[in-house]
Amino acid sequence: MKPDLEVVDVLQHESFKVWGHGYPFRTVRWHFHPEYEIQLITETSGQYFVGDFVGRFAPGNLVFMAPNLPHNWVSELPEGRTVERRNLILQFSTEFFCQRILTFPEMRYLDGLVAEARRGVVFADATGAAARPLMEELLTASNGRRLSLFLSLLDLLALDGGRRQLASRRFSPDPSSYMSSTINQVLSYIDQNLASDLRESDVADLAGQSVTTFSRYFRKHTGMSFVQHVNTLRIHRACELLVDSGLSVADICFRVGYNNVSNFNRHFLAQKGVPPSRFRALYQMNVVSAA
Template sequence: MLTAHMEPNLEVVDVSSHESFNAWGHGYPHKSVRWHFHPEYEIHLVTAATGTFFVGDFIGTFAPGNLVMIGPNLPHNWVSDLMEGELVYQRCLVMQFPGALASNAIKIFPELRYVGKLLKEARGGLLFSSETGLAAQSLMLELTEARGIRRVQLFLTLIELLALDTSRKRLASSEYASDMGDIASSKINVALKYINKNFATDLREPDVVAITGQSISAFSRAFHKHVGMTFVSYINHLRIKRSCELLTSGRISITDICFKVGFNNVSNFNRQFLLQKGMSPSKFRDIDEMKISKCS
Protein backbone atom coordinates (compact mmCIF):
# COMPACT_ATOMS: atom_id res chain seq x y z
CA MET A 1 0.00 0.00 0.00
CA LEU A 2 1.48 3.33 -1.08
CA THR A 3 -0.83 5.61 0.93
CA ALA A 4 2.06 7.58 2.44
CA HIS A 5 3.34 8.48 -1.05
CA MET A 6 0.06 9.84 -2.40
CA GLU A 7 -0.90 13.51 -2.28
CA PRO A 8 -2.94 14.03 0.90
CA ASN A 9 -6.27 15.83 0.91
CA LEU A 10 -7.05 18.81 3.09
CA GLU A 11 -9.83 18.02 5.56
CA VAL A 12 -11.92 21.03 6.52
CA VAL A 13 -12.48 20.70 10.28
CA ASP A 14 -15.69 22.53 11.06
CA VAL A 15 -15.78 23.38 14.78
CA SER A 16 -19.20 24.49 16.01
CA SER A 17 -19.61 28.22 16.61
CA HIS A 18 -20.50 27.60 20.28
CA GLU A 19 -17.71 25.10 20.97
CA SER A 20 -13.91 25.30 21.02
CA PHE A 21 -13.10 21.78 19.77
CA ASN A 22 -14.64 18.73 18.11
CA ALA A 23 -15.19 15.41 19.89
CA TRP A 24 -16.82 12.61 17.91
CA GLY A 25 -16.57 9.00 16.81
CA HIS A 26 -17.00 7.18 13.51
CA GLY A 27 -17.11 3.72 12.06
CA TYR A 28 -15.40 2.13 9.08
CA PRO A 29 -15.65 2.68 6.15
CA HIS A 30 -16.16 6.43 6.62
CA LYS A 31 -15.69 9.46 4.35
CA SER A 32 -12.96 10.85 6.64
CA VAL A 33 -10.84 7.71 6.25
CA ARG A 34 -8.30 8.75 3.64
CA TRP A 35 -4.74 10.08 3.46
CA HIS A 36 -5.36 13.64 4.66
CA PHE A 37 -4.21 16.54 6.83
CA HIS A 38 -5.65 19.59 8.59
CA PRO A 39 -4.28 22.58 10.54
CA GLU A 40 -5.86 21.36 13.79
CA TYR A 41 -4.33 19.01 16.35
CA GLU A 42 -6.01 15.62 16.52
CA ILE A 43 -6.20 12.95 19.22
CA HIS A 44 -7.22 9.63 17.67
CA LEU A 45 -8.14 6.49 19.65
CA VAL A 46 -8.96 3.16 17.98
CA THR A 47 -11.77 1.31 19.78
CA ALA A 48 -12.36 -1.57 17.35
CA ALA A 49 -10.67 -3.43 14.45
CA THR A 50 -7.05 -3.85 13.44
CA GLY A 51 -5.10 -2.58 10.47
CA THR A 52 -2.32 -0.30 9.26
CA PHE A 53 -1.85 3.36 10.11
CA PHE A 54 0.21 6.07 8.45
CA VAL A 55 1.55 9.25 10.08
CA GLY A 56 3.95 11.30 7.97
CA ASP A 57 6.55 8.79 6.79
CA PHE A 58 5.69 6.31 9.57
CA ILE A 59 3.83 3.06 8.82
CA GLY A 60 2.68 0.78 11.63
CA THR A 61 -0.08 -1.60 12.70
CA PHE A 62 -2.92 -0.74 15.04
CA ALA A 63 -5.38 -2.52 17.32
CA PRO A 64 -7.96 -1.34 19.87
CA GLY A 65 -6.24 0.98 22.36
CA ASN A 66 -4.04 2.59 19.69
CA LEU A 67 -3.85 6.23 20.85
CA VAL A 68 -2.11 8.81 18.65
CA MET A 69 -1.81 12.58 18.69
CA ILE A 70 -1.31 14.36 15.37
CA GLY A 71 0.13 17.86 14.98
CA PRO A 72 -0.96 20.55 12.49
CA ASN A 73 -0.76 19.66 8.78
CA LEU A 74 0.74 16.22 9.44
CA PRO A 75 -0.76 13.71 6.94
CA HIS A 76 -2.31 10.59 8.48
CA ASN A 77 -4.69 7.69 7.86
CA TRP A 78 -5.92 4.46 9.50
CA VAL A 79 -6.88 1.59 7.17
CA SER A 80 -8.73 -1.36 8.74
CA ASP A 81 -8.26 -5.02 7.82
CA LEU A 82 -11.82 -6.04 7.02
CA MET A 83 -13.51 -8.46 4.66
CA GLU A 84 -15.21 -6.90 1.65
CA GLY A 85 -18.55 -5.50 2.72
CA GLU A 86 -17.73 -5.76 6.43
CA LEU A 87 -18.64 -2.74 8.54
CA VAL A 88 -17.53 -1.45 11.94
CA TYR A 89 -20.10 0.70 13.75
CA GLN A 90 -17.58 2.64 15.84
CA ARG A 91 -13.92 2.19 15.02
CA CYS A 92 -12.45 5.23 16.72
CA LEU A 93 -12.95 8.29 18.88
CA VAL A 94 -11.54 11.59 17.66
CA MET A 95 -10.88 14.98 19.22
CA GLN A 96 -9.71 17.94 17.09
CA PHE A 97 -8.75 21.37 18.33
CA PRO A 98 -7.01 24.45 16.87
CA GLY A 99 -3.51 25.25 18.07
CA ALA A 100 -4.68 28.70 19.14
CA LEU A 101 -6.94 27.10 21.74
CA ALA A 102 -3.99 25.49 23.52
CA SER A 103 -1.56 28.39 23.12
CA ASN A 104 -4.12 30.90 24.41
CA ALA A 105 -4.95 28.64 27.36
CA ILE A 106 -1.26 28.44 28.25
CA LYS A 107 -1.00 32.24 28.19
CA ILE A 108 -4.00 32.60 30.48
CA PHE A 109 -3.13 29.72 32.82
CA PRO A 110 0.64 29.42 33.51
CA GLU A 111 -0.12 26.09 35.19
CA LEU A 112 -0.56 24.65 31.69
CA ARG A 113 2.92 25.59 30.46
CA TYR A 114 4.08 21.96 30.53
CA VAL A 115 1.53 21.22 27.79
CA GLY A 116 3.69 23.21 25.36
CA LYS A 117 6.20 20.34 25.22
CA LEU A 118 3.43 17.91 24.28
CA LEU A 119 2.17 20.19 21.51
CA LYS A 120 5.67 20.62 20.08
CA GLU A 121 6.32 16.86 20.06
CA ALA A 122 2.92 16.18 18.45
CA ARG A 123 4.08 17.94 15.28
CA GLY A 124 5.86 14.70 14.45
CA GLY A 125 2.99 12.49 15.64
CA LEU A 126 2.95 10.71 19.00
CA LEU A 127 2.02 7.15 19.95
CA PHE A 128 1.04 6.62 23.59
CA SER A 129 1.19 3.55 25.80
CA SER A 130 -1.64 1.02 25.86
CA GLU A 131 -2.29 2.00 29.49
CA THR A 132 -2.82 5.62 28.45
CA GLY A 133 -5.05 4.47 25.61
CA LEU A 134 -7.20 2.49 28.01
CA ALA A 135 -7.48 5.44 30.41
CA ALA A 136 -8.31 7.83 27.56
CA GLN A 137 -11.22 5.79 26.22
CA SER A 138 -13.73 6.65 28.95
CA LEU A 139 -12.74 10.33 28.79
CA MET A 140 -13.10 10.55 25.02
CA LEU A 141 -16.35 8.60 25.03
CA GLU A 142 -17.87 10.99 27.57
CA LEU A 143 -16.51 13.96 25.60
CA THR A 144 -18.68 13.05 22.61
CA GLU A 145 -21.78 13.75 24.71
CA ALA A 146 -20.58 16.26 27.33
CA ARG A 147 -21.73 19.87 27.45
CA GLY A 148 -20.66 23.08 29.17
CA ILE A 149 -18.01 23.14 31.86
CA ARG A 150 -17.87 19.35 32.05
CA ARG A 151 -16.68 19.31 28.45
CA VAL A 152 -13.78 21.66 29.29
CA GLN A 153 -12.90 19.57 32.36
CA LEU A 154 -12.69 16.42 30.26
CA PHE A 155 -10.57 18.18 27.63
CA LEU A 156 -8.03 19.31 30.24
CA THR A 157 -8.00 15.90 31.93
CA LEU A 158 -7.29 14.20 28.61
CA ILE A 159 -4.49 16.62 27.72
CA GLU A 160 -2.96 16.11 31.17
CA LEU A 161 -3.13 12.33 30.72
CA LEU A 162 -1.19 12.58 27.45
CA ALA A 163 1.33 15.08 28.81
CA LEU A 164 2.15 12.81 31.77
CA ASP A 165 2.81 9.74 29.59
CA THR A 166 6.62 9.68 29.58
CA SER A 167 6.67 6.56 27.38
CA ARG A 168 5.11 8.31 24.37
CA LYS A 169 7.01 7.82 21.12
CA ARG A 170 7.48 10.01 18.06
CA LEU A 171 6.15 8.46 14.86
CA ALA A 172 7.39 10.49 11.87
CA SER A 173 11.15 10.51 11.42
CA SER A 174 13.10 13.59 12.48
CA GLU A 175 13.97 14.11 8.78
CA TYR A 176 10.33 14.20 7.74
CA ALA A 177 9.18 17.67 6.73
CA SER A 178 5.51 18.32 6.09
CA ASP A 179 4.77 21.38 3.98
CA MET A 180 1.16 21.22 2.89
CA GLY A 181 0.97 24.80 1.62
CA ASP A 182 0.81 23.91 -2.07
CA ILE A 183 -1.59 21.03 -1.53
CA ALA A 184 -3.89 23.13 0.64
CA SER A 185 -4.21 25.60 -2.23
CA SER A 186 -5.08 22.93 -4.83
CA LYS A 187 -8.30 23.35 -6.78
CA ILE A 188 -10.55 21.01 -4.82
CA ASN A 189 -9.35 22.32 -1.48
CA VAL A 190 -9.87 25.93 -2.55
CA ALA A 191 -13.40 24.91 -3.51
CA LEU A 192 -13.98 23.28 -0.11
CA LYS A 193 -12.89 26.40 1.74
CA TYR A 194 -15.23 28.49 -0.42
CA ILE A 195 -18.15 26.13 0.17
CA ASN A 196 -17.64 26.05 3.92
CA LYS A 197 -17.69 29.85 3.99
CA ASN A 198 -20.72 30.29 1.70
CA PHE A 199 -22.95 27.22 2.14
CA ALA A 200 -25.74 29.30 3.73
CA THR A 201 -26.11 31.37 0.55
CA ASP A 202 -27.80 30.34 -2.70
CA LEU A 203 -24.68 28.40 -3.64
CA ARG A 204 -24.75 26.34 -6.82
CA GLU A 205 -22.23 23.92 -8.25
CA PRO A 206 -21.42 26.02 -11.36
CA ASP A 207 -20.51 28.93 -9.04
CA VAL A 208 -17.90 26.80 -7.29
CA VAL A 209 -16.68 25.16 -10.50
CA ALA A 210 -15.96 28.63 -11.88
CA ILE A 211 -13.34 29.35 -9.20
CA THR A 212 -11.52 26.07 -9.93
CA GLY A 213 -11.27 26.45 -13.69
CA GLN A 214 -12.42 22.83 -14.19
CA SER A 215 -15.24 21.40 -16.22
CA ILE A 216 -18.35 20.44 -14.23
CA SER A 217 -17.78 16.74 -14.90
CA ALA A 218 -14.12 16.85 -13.78
CA PHE A 219 -15.03 18.84 -10.68
CA SER A 220 -17.87 16.47 -9.77
CA ARG A 221 -15.62 13.41 -10.04
CA ALA A 222 -12.84 15.03 -8.00
CA PHE A 223 -15.29 16.35 -5.41
CA HIS A 224 -16.96 12.98 -4.85
CA LYS A 225 -13.58 11.25 -4.58
CA HIS A 226 -12.31 13.82 -2.10
CA VAL A 227 -15.40 14.29 0.10
CA GLY A 228 -17.20 10.97 -0.35
CA MET A 229 -20.50 12.54 -1.41
CA THR A 230 -21.99 14.71 -4.13
CA PHE A 231 -21.87 18.50 -4.10
CA VAL A 232 -25.56 18.80 -3.20
CA SER A 233 -25.30 16.20 -0.44
CA TYR A 234 -22.32 18.01 1.08
CA ILE A 235 -24.13 21.37 1.03
CA ASN A 236 -27.14 19.78 2.73
CA HIS A 237 -24.84 18.14 5.28
CA LEU A 238 -23.29 21.51 6.20
CA ARG A 239 -26.68 23.21 6.38
CA ILE A 240 -28.20 20.57 8.63
CA LYS A 241 -25.13 20.61 10.87
CA ARG A 242 -25.43 24.37 11.24
CA SER A 243 -29.16 24.09 11.88
CA CYS A 244 -28.47 21.67 14.75
CA GLU A 245 -26.19 24.27 16.32
CA LEU A 246 -28.90 26.92 16.02
CA LEU A 247 -31.58 24.60 17.38
CA THR A 248 -29.52 23.97 20.52
CA SER A 249 -28.22 27.49 21.06
CA GLY A 250 -31.40 29.55 21.49
CA ARG A 251 -35.05 30.08 20.69
CA ILE A 252 -34.73 31.02 17.02
CA SER A 253 -37.82 29.75 15.23
CA ILE A 254 -37.45 26.69 13.04
CA THR A 255 -38.66 28.69 10.03
CA ASP A 256 -35.99 31.35 10.61
CA ILE A 257 -33.33 28.65 11.01
CA CYS A 258 -34.42 27.07 7.73
CA PHE A 259 -33.70 30.23 5.75
CA LYS A 260 -30.68 31.22 7.86
CA VAL A 261 -28.78 28.04 6.93
CA GLY A 262 -29.57 28.33 3.22
CA PHE A 263 -32.74 26.33 2.50
CA ASN A 264 -35.37 28.13 0.42
CA ASN A 265 -38.44 26.34 1.80
CA VAL A 266 -39.39 24.71 5.10
CA SER A 267 -40.65 21.44 3.61
CA ASN A 268 -37.28 20.70 1.99
CA PHE A 269 -35.51 21.65 5.23
CA ASN A 270 -37.71 19.26 7.22
CA ARG A 271 -37.18 16.50 4.67
CA GLN A 272 -33.39 16.86 4.66
CA PHE A 273 -33.29 17.08 8.46
CA LEU A 274 -35.31 13.87 8.76
CA LEU A 275 -33.03 12.09 6.27
CA GLN A 276 -29.87 13.03 8.16
CA LYS A 277 -31.03 12.99 11.79
CA GLY A 278 -33.93 10.53 11.72
CA MET A 279 -36.29 13.05 13.33
CA SER A 280 -37.86 16.44 12.75
CA PRO A 281 -36.15 19.69 13.79
CA SER A 282 -38.75 20.25 16.52
CA LYS A 283 -38.17 16.76 17.93
CA PHE A 284 -34.41 17.37 17.87
CA ARG A 285 -34.88 20.61 19.84
CA ASP A 286 -37.19 18.91 22.37
CA ILE A 287 -34.65 16.14 23.02
CA ASP A 288 -31.85 18.66 23.49
CA GLU A 289 -33.94 20.66 25.98
CA MET A 290 -34.67 17.49 27.93
CA LYS A 291 -30.92 16.82 28.20
CA ILE A 292 -30.34 20.34 29.50
CA SER A 293 -33.09 20.09 32.11
CA LYS A 294 -31.64 16.84 33.43
CA CYS A 295 -28.22 18.47 33.83
CA SER A 296 -29.56 21.61 35.53
Protein backbone atom coordinates in the same frame (compact mmCIF):
# COMPACT_ATOMS: atom_id res chain seq x y z
CA MET B 1 0.43 13.33 -2.94
CA LYS B 2 -1.15 16.43 -1.42
CA PRO B 3 -3.55 15.71 1.46
CA ASP B 4 -7.21 16.72 1.28
CA LEU B 5 -8.63 19.37 3.60
CA GLU B 6 -11.05 18.11 6.25
CA VAL B 7 -13.46 20.82 7.40
CA VAL B 8 -13.84 20.41 11.17
CA ASP B 9 -16.96 22.11 12.53
CA VAL B 10 -16.73 22.66 16.29
CA LEU B 11 -20.12 23.84 17.54
CA GLN B 12 -20.13 27.41 18.82
CA HIS B 13 -21.38 26.34 22.26
CA GLU B 14 -18.53 23.82 22.64
CA SER B 15 -14.76 24.20 23.02
CA PHE B 16 -13.88 20.98 21.21
CA LYS B 17 -15.43 18.25 19.08
CA VAL B 18 -15.69 14.61 20.15
CA TRP B 19 -17.01 11.98 17.79
CA GLY B 20 -16.39 8.57 16.31
CA HIS B 21 -16.94 6.81 13.02
CA GLY B 22 -16.89 3.38 11.45
CA TYR B 23 -15.03 1.95 8.51
CA PRO B 24 -15.20 2.55 5.60
CA PHE B 25 -15.98 6.25 6.14
CA ARG B 26 -15.73 9.42 4.05
CA THR B 27 -12.90 10.96 6.13
CA VAL B 28 -10.68 7.89 5.79
CA ARG B 29 -8.22 9.34 3.31
CA TRP B 30 -4.89 11.18 3.32
CA HIS B 31 -5.99 14.50 4.84
CA PHE B 32 -5.15 17.42 7.13
CA HIS B 33 -6.97 20.11 9.10
CA PRO B 34 -5.92 23.22 11.11
CA GLU B 35 -7.05 21.66 14.41
CA TYR B 36 -5.26 19.52 16.98
CA GLU B 37 -6.47 15.91 17.04
CA ILE B 38 -6.39 13.01 19.48
CA GLN B 39 -7.43 9.74 17.86
CA LEU B 40 -7.98 6.34 19.49
CA ILE B 41 -8.53 3.15 17.48
CA THR B 42 -11.15 0.91 19.12
CA GLU B 43 -11.47 -1.81 16.45
CA THR B 44 -9.57 -3.24 13.44
CA SER B 45 -5.88 -3.23 12.58
CA GLY B 46 -3.92 -2.05 9.55
CA GLN B 47 -1.48 0.61 8.37
CA TYR B 48 -1.35 4.22 9.51
CA PHE B 49 0.41 7.23 8.07
CA VAL B 50 1.40 10.41 9.93
CA GLY B 51 3.57 12.86 8.02
CA ASP B 52 6.31 10.68 6.53
CA PHE B 53 5.78 7.91 9.11
CA VAL B 54 4.27 4.54 8.13
CA GLY B 55 3.41 1.93 10.77
CA ARG B 56 1.03 -0.75 12.00
CA PHE B 57 -1.94 -0.05 14.23
CA ALA B 58 -4.31 -2.18 16.32
CA PRO B 59 -7.04 -1.46 18.90
CA GLY B 60 -5.62 0.82 21.59
CA ASN B 61 -3.53 2.84 19.12
CA LEU B 62 -3.64 6.39 20.52
CA VAL B 63 -2.11 9.32 18.62
CA PHE B 64 -1.95 13.08 19.27
CA MET B 65 -1.29 15.37 16.29
CA ALA B 66 -0.70 19.10 15.93
CA PRO B 67 -2.51 21.21 13.29
CA ASN B 68 -1.94 20.58 9.57
CA LEU B 69 -0.08 17.29 10.04
CA PRO B 70 -1.33 14.95 7.27
CA HIS B 71 -2.57 11.55 8.46
CA ASN B 72 -4.62 8.47 7.56
CA TRP B 73 -5.55 5.09 9.08
CA VAL B 74 -6.33 2.28 6.61
CA SER B 75 -7.99 -0.79 8.16
CA GLU B 76 -7.45 -4.26 6.75
CA LEU B 77 -10.89 -5.83 6.39
CA PRO B 78 -12.31 -8.54 4.10
CA GLU B 79 -14.04 -7.04 1.07
CA GLY B 80 -17.62 -6.07 1.87
CA ARG B 81 -17.19 -6.02 5.65
CA THR B 82 -17.96 -2.84 7.56
CA VAL B 83 -17.29 -1.73 11.14
CA GLU B 84 -19.76 0.46 13.02
CA ARG B 85 -17.27 2.17 15.37
CA ARG B 86 -13.59 2.05 14.49
CA ASN B 87 -12.25 5.04 16.38
CA LEU B 88 -12.87 7.93 18.75
CA ILE B 89 -11.69 11.41 17.79
CA LEU B 90 -11.22 14.63 19.74
CA GLN B 91 -10.45 17.83 17.80
CA PHE B 92 -9.85 21.38 19.04
CA SER B 93 -8.57 24.65 17.67
CA THR B 94 -5.23 26.30 18.31
CA GLU B 95 -7.04 29.34 19.70
CA PHE B 96 -8.86 27.28 22.34
CA PHE B 97 -5.82 25.24 23.30
CA CYS B 98 -3.09 27.88 23.27
CA GLN B 99 -5.08 30.96 24.31
CA ARG B 100 -7.39 29.29 26.84
CA ILE B 101 -5.82 26.12 28.25
CA LEU B 102 -2.08 26.77 28.01
CA THR B 103 -2.31 30.29 29.49
CA PHE B 104 -2.84 28.81 32.96
CA PRO B 105 0.52 28.42 34.74
CA GLU B 106 -0.62 25.01 35.98
CA MET B 107 -0.87 23.79 32.38
CA ARG B 108 2.65 24.68 31.27
CA TYR B 109 3.71 21.09 31.94
CA LEU B 110 1.97 20.32 28.62
CA ASP B 111 4.50 22.39 26.63
CA GLY B 112 6.69 19.40 25.86
CA LEU B 113 3.79 17.27 24.70
CA VAL B 114 2.51 20.08 22.46
CA ALA B 115 5.93 20.49 20.85
CA GLU B 116 6.18 16.75 20.21
CA ALA B 117 2.72 16.70 18.62
CA ARG B 118 4.09 18.63 15.63
CA ARG B 119 5.51 15.30 14.47
CA GLY B 120 2.64 13.22 15.86
CA VAL B 121 2.90 11.26 19.12
CA VAL B 122 1.87 7.64 19.72
CA PHE B 123 1.35 6.41 23.27
CA ALA B 124 1.85 3.17 25.20
CA ASP B 125 -0.87 0.52 25.01
CA ALA B 126 -1.73 1.11 28.69
CA THR B 127 -2.35 4.78 27.97
CA GLY B 128 -4.64 3.90 25.07
CA ALA B 129 -6.61 1.55 27.35
CA ALA B 130 -6.90 4.24 30.04
CA ALA B 131 -7.95 6.88 27.50
CA ARG B 132 -10.85 4.87 26.13
CA PRO B 133 -13.33 5.31 29.03
CA LEU B 134 -12.54 9.03 29.15
CA MET B 135 -13.22 9.47 25.43
CA GLU B 136 -16.31 7.26 25.56
CA GLU B 137 -17.78 9.41 28.33
CA LEU B 138 -16.85 12.59 26.46
CA LEU B 139 -19.25 11.59 23.68
CA THR B 140 -22.21 12.41 25.96
CA ALA B 141 -20.73 14.56 28.75
CA SER B 142 -21.76 18.19 29.18
CA ASN B 143 -20.88 21.33 31.12
CA GLY B 144 -18.06 21.14 33.67
CA ARG B 145 -17.78 17.36 33.47
CA ARG B 146 -16.90 17.65 29.79
CA LEU B 147 -14.03 20.03 30.49
CA SER B 148 -12.86 17.91 33.44
CA LEU B 149 -12.63 14.83 31.22
CA PHE B 150 -10.72 16.80 28.57
CA LEU B 151 -8.12 17.92 31.12
CA SER B 152 -7.86 14.41 32.54
CA LEU B 153 -7.16 13.09 29.06
CA LEU B 154 -4.41 15.66 28.48
CA ASP B 155 -2.91 14.79 31.87
CA LEU B 156 -2.90 11.10 30.93
CA LEU B 157 -1.03 11.84 27.69
CA ALA B 158 1.50 14.13 29.34
CA LEU B 159 2.39 11.55 32.01
CA ASP B 160 3.12 8.77 29.51
CA GLY B 161 6.89 8.34 29.65
CA GLY B 162 6.78 5.74 26.88
CA ARG B 163 5.33 7.96 24.19
CA ARG B 164 7.29 8.47 20.98
CA GLN B 165 7.19 10.81 18.00
CA LEU B 166 6.21 9.52 14.58
CA ALA B 167 7.19 11.76 11.65
CA SER B 168 10.86 12.45 11.08
CA ARG B 169 12.52 15.73 12.08
CA ARG B 170 12.94 16.65 8.42
CA PHE B 171 9.18 16.45 7.73
CA SER B 172 7.51 19.87 7.69
CA PRO B 173 3.77 20.34 6.95
CA ASP B 174 3.07 22.90 4.24
CA PRO B 175 -0.61 23.90 4.52
CA SER B 176 -0.30 26.74 2.00
CA SER B 177 0.91 24.23 -0.59
CA TYR B 178 -1.83 21.75 0.36
CA MET B 179 -4.47 24.44 -0.17
CA SER B 180 -3.28 25.02 -3.73
CA SER B 181 -4.79 21.71 -4.80
CA THR B 182 -8.10 21.87 -6.64
CA ILE B 183 -10.13 19.84 -4.12
CA ASN B 184 -9.00 21.96 -1.18
CA GLN B 185 -9.85 25.17 -3.01
CA VAL B 186 -13.28 23.69 -3.76
CA LEU B 187 -13.88 22.62 -0.14
CA SER B 188 -12.82 26.03 1.14
CA TYR B 189 -15.10 27.76 -1.38
CA ILE B 190 -18.09 25.63 -0.33
CA ASP B 191 -17.47 26.33 3.36
CA GLN B 192 -17.23 30.10 2.78
CA ASN B 193 -20.32 30.26 0.52
CA LEU B 194 -22.60 27.77 2.28
CA ALA B 195 -25.46 30.26 2.63
CA SER B 196 -25.51 31.07 -1.09
CA ASP B 197 -27.07 29.16 -3.96
CA LEU B 198 -24.35 26.55 -4.48
CA ARG B 199 -24.72 24.70 -7.78
CA GLU B 200 -22.50 21.79 -8.69
CA SER B 201 -22.21 23.04 -12.26
CA ASP B 202 -20.89 26.43 -11.05
CA VAL B 203 -18.35 24.84 -8.70
CA ALA B 204 -17.29 22.46 -11.48
CA ASP B 205 -16.61 25.51 -13.66
CA LEU B 206 -14.47 27.00 -10.89
CA ALA B 207 -12.51 23.74 -10.78
CA GLY B 208 -12.12 23.80 -14.56
CA GLN B 209 -13.89 20.46 -14.98
CA SER B 210 -17.03 19.14 -16.61
CA VAL B 211 -19.86 18.30 -14.22
CA THR B 212 -19.40 14.56 -14.83
CA THR B 213 -15.65 14.69 -14.21
CA PHE B 214 -16.08 16.94 -11.17
CA SER B 215 -18.74 14.65 -9.69
CA ARG B 216 -16.40 11.65 -9.82
CA TYR B 217 -13.46 13.74 -8.57
CA PHE B 218 -15.44 15.16 -5.64
CA ARG B 219 -16.78 11.77 -4.52
CA LYS B 220 -13.29 10.24 -4.74
CA HIS B 221 -11.88 12.85 -2.37
CA THR B 222 -14.79 13.26 0.07
CA GLY B 223 -16.58 9.92 -0.03
CA MET B 224 -19.91 11.58 -0.82
CA SER B 225 -21.64 13.48 -3.58
CA PHE B 226 -21.49 17.26 -3.87
CA VAL B 227 -25.13 17.61 -2.76
CA GLN B 228 -24.65 15.28 0.22
CA HIS B 229 -21.59 17.21 1.34
CA VAL B 230 -23.34 20.59 1.10
CA ASN B 231 -26.43 19.33 2.95
CA THR B 232 -24.30 17.81 5.72
CA LEU B 233 -22.49 21.12 6.29
CA ARG B 234 -25.72 23.12 6.14
CA ILE B 235 -27.51 20.95 8.71
CA HIS B 236 -24.48 21.07 11.00
CA ARG B 237 -24.47 24.87 10.81
CA ALA B 238 -28.23 24.91 11.41
CA CYS B 239 -27.68 22.92 14.62
CA GLU B 240 -25.25 25.60 15.81
CA LEU B 241 -27.81 28.34 15.21
CA LEU B 242 -30.62 26.36 16.85
CA VAL B 243 -28.70 26.06 20.11
CA ASP B 244 -26.75 29.33 20.06
CA SER B 245 -29.25 31.86 18.72
CA GLY B 246 -32.84 32.94 19.15
CA LEU B 247 -33.48 32.92 15.40
CA SER B 248 -36.66 31.27 14.19
CA VAL B 249 -36.50 28.01 12.27
CA ALA B 250 -37.48 29.90 9.11
CA ASP B 251 -34.67 32.44 9.57
CA ILE B 252 -32.15 29.65 10.16
CA CYS B 253 -33.40 27.83 7.08
CA PHE B 254 -32.54 30.75 4.80
CA ARG B 255 -29.34 31.63 6.66
CA VAL B 256 -27.79 28.22 6.00
CA GLY B 257 -28.70 28.22 2.31
CA TYR B 258 -32.09 26.51 1.91
CA ASN B 259 -34.72 28.32 -0.14
CA ASN B 260 -37.82 26.91 1.57
CA VAL B 261 -38.65 25.64 5.04
CA SER B 262 -40.22 22.33 3.99
CA ASN B 263 -37.05 21.33 2.15
CA PHE B 264 -34.94 22.36 5.15
CA ASN B 265 -37.16 20.35 7.54
CA ARG B 266 -36.94 17.29 5.30
CA HIS B 267 -33.14 17.32 5.18
CA PHE B 268 -32.85 18.07 8.90
CA LEU B 269 -35.14 15.17 9.81
CA ALA B 270 -33.23 12.81 7.54
CA GLN B 271 -29.89 13.66 9.19
CA LYS B 272 -30.88 14.21 12.82
CA GLY B 273 -33.97 12.02 13.21
CA VAL B 274 -36.05 14.91 14.59
CA PRO B 275 -37.35 18.18 13.09
CA PRO B 276 -35.46 21.43 13.86
CA SER B 277 -37.95 22.68 16.46
CA ARG B 278 -37.77 19.36 18.33
CA PHE B 279 -33.97 19.38 18.18
CA ARG B 280 -33.93 22.82 19.84
CA ALA B 281 -36.44 21.74 22.50
CA LEU B 282 -34.45 18.60 23.33
CA TYR B 283 -31.23 20.58 23.62
CA GLN B 284 -32.85 23.10 25.96
CA MET B 285 -34.30 20.24 28.01
CA ASN B 286 -30.83 18.75 28.36
CA VAL B 287 -29.39 22.11 29.49
CA VAL B 288 -32.09 22.51 32.14
CA SER B 289 -31.66 18.96 33.45
CA ALA B 290 -27.91 19.43 33.76
CA ALA B 291 -28.23 22.70 35.69
